[in-house]
Amino acid sequence: MNPNNLEQNQAFRRNYRETQISASYKGWLHLSFTLTFAIGIVIIAISQLESVTSWEYLTIPITFIYANLVEYFVHKGPMHRPFKGLDIIYKRHATQHHIFFTDQFMRFDSTRDFKAVLFPPMLIAFFLVFFALPAGLLIRLLFTANICYLFVVTAFSYFALYEILHTTYHVRSDSWIYRLPFLKSLRQLHQDHHRLDCMAHNNFNITFPIGDWIFGTYYRGPKEPGLKEAELKENRQTQKSQAEFKSG
Numbered sequence: 001m002n003p004n005n006l007e008q009n010q011a012f013r014r015n016y017r018e019t020q021i022s023a024s025y026k027g028w029l030h031l032s033f034t035l036t037f038a039i040g041i042v043i044i045a046i047s048q049l050e051s052v053t054s055w056e057y058l059t060i061p062i063t064f065i066y067a068n069l070v071e072y073f074v075h076k077g078p079m080h081r082p083f084k085g086l087d088i089i090y091k092r093h094a095t096q097h098h099i100f101f102t103d104q105f106m107r108f109d110s111t112r113d114f115k116a117v118l119f120p121p122m123l124i125a126f127f128l129v130f131f132a133l134p135a136g137l138l139i140r141l142l143f144t145a146n147i148c149y150l151f152v153v154t155a156f157s158y159f160a161l162y163e164i165l166h167t168t169y170h171v172r173s174d175s176w177i178y179r180l181p182f183l184k185s186l187r188q189l190h191q192d193h194h195r196l197d198c199m200a201h202n203n204f205n206i207t208f209p210i211g212d213w214i215f216g217t218y219y220r221g222p223k224e225p226g227l228k229e230a231e232l233k234e235n236r237q238t239q240k241s242q243a244e245f246k247s248g
Contacts, residue, residue, distance in 0.1 A: 003099045004196065012099050013109070020096070020115065027111030030118050031167060037124065038160040045152040048145070056146045063154035065210065071162065072211025075204040089123075094199075103194040107172050117167055132156075158207070166190075166206050192221045 001008045078086040079093040100116045108114065119127075132155060140148040168177060169190040178184045186208075193203035202219035205212050212218035 001099075003102045004104045006105075009099075009102070009105050013113075016096065016100055016116065017112065021112055025112060025115055027114030027118075030114055031163070033121065034118055034124065034163050035160055038156045038163075041156045042153050042160075045149040045156070048149045050146065052146045052150070056144060056150060059147045059150035060154050063151050064158065067155055067158040068205065068208060068210045069214075071158075071206060072204050072215070075206070076217070080200045080204075092120075092123075098194065098199050101170060101194055102196060103191050106170055106191055106194060108170050113170075114167065117170055118163060162206055169206075189218075189220060192219055195221065 001012065003009050003012065077083065078089045080090070082090045097116055100113075108117075132152075135155075136148055136152055139151050165183075165186065168183060169187045171177065173187070178187065189203045189209060190206065192198055198219060198221075202217050203209065203212055204217060209218050
């Protein structure tokens, strides 16, 4: 199929909603759960800090860079290339998310489409148990308790930022939120990543393109005429979806 074809994209979206999104699903509830979970852990970790020294605060920028590189390599790796035991990640991202959303059809039709962007709660639990928790315990054994808690604060703040930004990139391109210049610029990078010829090669960072700069995968495509064409297609897509909703 050609995901950039309006009819085929709409057909895929309809099938995804019928087979992957339950009738009881609420997009805002999903987003609220994710952010409440992450921010709750951040608050608990902050409450455990005691007499933090200047050198312990270095944990914050170090963890930030670490999280950015983890984001980069996980996105470039199992999200876009099949790895044994991680098939669900590849299937959900490369064969669903990147067909549901292309550079020509970037935005949600409704908040129910959040399902195609946000990490499922079970996947969040998987990363917590098998990645975040072991890393935190190892840091606690090797360093101080404050360093462990600062690691947790920064890592989960980063995760919350990741989910907020990724969700934001898929709202309407004329949304008020894009009055913030840096958001419009970051969205353009992510839209370029959703190009069919770029998605496995460029712009793997969702937040800030540090990993892409370091490893030479940063790409900023021309804004014209591609962006205008994409916006026109998005408008047609929305009008078609609204018409189908009313007729249904």
